Amino acid sequence: MLISDLLYHLKQKMKKKTRFIQNSCDDKRVNNQLLNTINPPLFHASTVLFDSCEDLLKANAGEYKGAVYGTDRLPLQVMVEEAINELESGAITRVFPSGISAIQHSLLAFVDSGQHVLMVENAYSPTKRFSDRVMPRFGIEVEYVPGDIGAEIEERIRPETAVIFLESPGSNTFEIQDIRAIAEIAREKGILTVIDNTWATPLFLQPLSLGLDISIQSVTKYLSGHSDVLMGSVTANEACSARLTDYYRDLEIFAGQEECYKALRGIKTLALRLKQHQASALELATWLEKQPQVEQVLHPALPSHPQHKLWQRDFSGASGLFAMIPGDQYSERQLANFVNALQLFGIGYSWGGYKSLVTLGRYDRSSTNSLNGKYVLRFNIGLEDVGDLQNDIAQALDYLEK
Ligand SMILES: *Cc1c(COP(=O)(O)O)cnc(C)c1O
Numbered sequence: 001m002l003i004s005d006l007l008y009h010l011k012q013k014m015k016k017k018t019r020f021i022q023n024s025c026d027d028k029r030v031n032n033q034l035l036n037t038i039n040p041p042l043f044h045a046s047t048v049l050f051d052s053c054e055d056l057l058k059a060n061a062g063e064y065k066g067a068v069y070g071t072d073r074l075p076l077q078v079m080v081e082e083a084i085n086e087l088e089s090g091a092i093t094r095v096f097p098s099g100i101s102a103i104q105h106s107l108l109a110f111v112d113s114g115q116h117v118l119m120v121e122n123a124y125s126p127t128k129r130f131s132d133r134v135m136p137r138f139g140i141e142v143e144y145v146p147g148d149i150g151a152e153i154e155e156r157i158r159p160e161t162a163v164i165f166l167e168s169p170g171s172n173t174f175e176i177q178d179i180r181a182i183a184e185i186a187r188e189k190g191i192l193t194v195i196d197n198t199w200a201t202p203l204f205l206q207p208l209s210l211g212l213d214i215s216i217q218s219v220t221k222y223l224s225g226h227s228d229v230l231m232g233s234v235t236a237n238e239a240c241s242a243r244l245t246d247y248y249r250d251l252e253i254f255a256g257q258e259e260c261y262k263a264l265r266g267i268k269t270l271a272l273r274l275k276q277h278q279a280s281a282l283e284l285a286t287w288l289e290k291q292p293q294v295e296q297v298l299h300p301a302l303p304s305h306p307q308h309k310l311w312q313r314d315f316s317g318a319s320g321l322f323a324m325i326p327g328d329q330y331s332e333r334q335l336a337n338f339v340n341a342l343q344l345f346g347i348g349y350s351w352g353g354y355k356s357l358v359t360l361g362r363y364d365r366s367s368t369n370s371l372n373g374k375y376v377l378r379f380n381i382g383l384e385d386v387g388d389l390q391n392d393i394a395q396a397l398d399y400l401e402k
Contacts, residue, residue: 039265040079042257046070071252076260081233083267084223087202088215090235094248095255095263099218100126102232103196106214107131107163109247110192110240113139115162120177121365122147122170124196146366148307150178154185161189166212167196168205169311172323172378173363173371174298176307179314183211192240198222198352203274204317213240221352222319224266225273231255231263273354273383277320280389281381285322287390293330293400296371298323320381321351325363325374326400334400335360335375341396344384351380356389 035041048067050056058064067074073081077095085093096102103124111117119131121144131142145156147170164186168177179195186193194214195207201222207215217223219231236244285299297304299322300311311318326335339347345358357380363371381389 040076040261042076042261043074044257045074048072071254073254074257076257076264077255080219080231080255080260080264080267083264084202084217084219084233085235087267087270088197088217088233088235089202089206089208090215091238092241092245093233093235094244094253095219095260096232096234096253097255097259098230099198099216099220099232100124100130101253102216102218102234103127104130104134105247105251105253106194106216106234107135107140107165108138109244110194110214111135111140111162114160115140116158116160117142117163117165118145118153118156118161119143119165120145120147120149120167120170120175122173122175123165123167124171124198127165127167127196147173147175148177149182151181151185153182157185157189157191161191163192163194165194165196167198169199169300172361172376173365174300174305174323176300176305176310176314178310179207179210179212187211199319199321200315200317201270201274201319203271204315204319208235208237210314213237214244218352219263219266220350222274222277223270223352224263225270225353226262226266227350227353227355229259229262229266231259274317274319276383277381278317280383280386281320281322281379282318283386284379284381284390284393285324288324288393291397293327293397294324295327295374296325298325298376319352321378322381323376323378325371325376328374330375330400332375334402335377337399337402338396339377341399342392343396344389344392345379353380354383356380356382356384 048069055064059068081093081095096105117140119142135142145153164182166177168179169175183193193212195212197205197207197215198218198221215235217233219233220229224231234244282301285297285302288294289297299305300308301318339358339360342358345356348357349359351357359378361376363374363376365372
């Protein structure tokens with residue numbers, strides 16, 4: 001009897017309950033048709049089946065090639081990791097459930113108890129909260145350096161310094177670091193360098209090509225681009241790839257299939273979206289700088305930005321997030337009136353999506369900074385018509401005087 005005949009007879013004898021289960025996972029086909037779609041299928045899986053016991057034994061020994069379990073980087077995850085890896089020009093990339101998770105694990109993967117981290121003070125505030133509250137529990141000290149630091153970082157390096165953590169431009173305040181100078185010093189001293197590259201995206205800054213070791217994205221922002229995904233990525237160069245691979249596997253971190261799918265779809269239109277975000281934001285920043293109610297606009301592509309020359313040297317573009325410092329004469333009440341009067345800007349955290357957003361906070365940096373303590377209005381410029389956005393800001397500025 002042929003095997004196919006045997007299977008046929010077995011199937012006929014099966015209870016409906018059994019047949020139903022058999023049919024639902026017949027091969028990789030659906031109703032006996034192999035679908036050839038443009039977009040990849042989602043695999044929702046905890047268990048991954050082996051073809052044979054021999055394969056299972058290989059998996060037991062850690063010698064099986066491919067995913068052995070649902071936490072083991074299923075195909076869509078591998079696809080999104082490969083896409084980001086190519087964008088960042090890295091050796092390997094791993095994705096995480098959020099940007100902050102990617103940041104936390106990049107620190108935990110590469111710093112040991114008793115070691116020391118130098119971090120820019122303009123880092124994303126949850127990055128600092130983690131550094132201040134969690135890292136000390138593992139015997140790791142995080143010390144802050146100014147957001148516009150360059151070669152002078154050398155004076156802050158200790159024998160136990162393991163990592164230098166950068167974010168350029170920095171969250172909310174947009175200071176830029178001299179990446180090349182810091183990378184060179186760190187290389188000499190065998191210190192690992194990490195950068196949160198979310199603002200520029202790999203399209204406008206290539207940190208690994210400038211000599212840094214690790215680049216992080218909050219994929220939540222421009223890469224996915226639609227405010228409906230939380231994901232982070234860590235891209236490492238060759239020297240750091242083994243440690244990251246092992247750490248990631250040991251912790252069995254993974255990203256959900258739907259999130260990977262949405263991120264991958266977002267990446268396909270990243271270049272097109274960024275072009276528009278860049279053009280609209282620069283136009284609005286240039287216009288805002290001339291408004292009498294505005295003390296200063298913080299945007300690296302404006303010649304008035306203190307590190308504009310560094311931006312020109314290292315970046316190939318600017319994204320759609322910038323801030324403005326209103327005149328000192330306005331009270332918090334008046335600034336809130338301005339924010340509430342904006343019709344096209346949502347009031348909310350996060351950025352990088354198609355909808356324009358605004359936040360209000362305080363400039364909170366070292367006491368030597370003349371902007372310290374001032375109010376900061378941060379704009380995420382979305383994909384709306386730029387003329388409409390300008391009209392909206394113009395009418396809301398009138399509310400500052402009310
Ligand atoms: C939003 C953000 C993060 C964190 O990303 P999540 O995905 O929201 O956790 C990290 N760094 C910067 C600069 C960010 O703006």
